[in-house]
Amino acid sequence: MTEKEAIELFEKAKFLYEQADMERDIENIRYILSQNPINMNYVIEQINIVNSKHSENIKIFNIIFPPHGNSIPLTLASDEERISDLIWKLNYLQAKKKGKTFEEFRKAMKNTAQEKQNGGTMYHG
Secondary structure, X not given: OOHHHHHHHHHHHHHHHHHHHHHHHHHHHHHHHHOOXXXXXXXXXXXXXXXXXXXXXXXXXXXXXXXXXXXXXXHHOOHHHHHHHHHHHXXXXXXXXXXXXHHHHHHHHXXXXXXXXXOOOOOOO
16 A cells, blocks of 8 residues: 555545544434433533534634624523524534535545546546
8 A cells, every 4th residue: 555545545534534423413412402301411511522523613603693792601601592502513513514525525526637637547438
């Protein structure tokens, strides 16, 4: 196996791991939100998990929805605010997962086109 092949294999494995990890978080959030009553300890725990894995979600949220005044710590937020934050994280992860999938597809197509330009043959069946 060449170094290039090893790097490509590693990138594919990393991509698949990231996709599966995001899917687990998405399913955990869906499960938490489907419970009646919703366990707020699980809500807080899942918010913290997503924030630690995908800290950029907070910055993106603040760009899309500029804060009006000071933000409050999660521990002081109301249940409604916590649930709203968890719903944001669900939507964010779903979009990020799709974006990563699209970016991986785009990258694969770019590599295929590059290989064709570098002397590969293209079947025109």
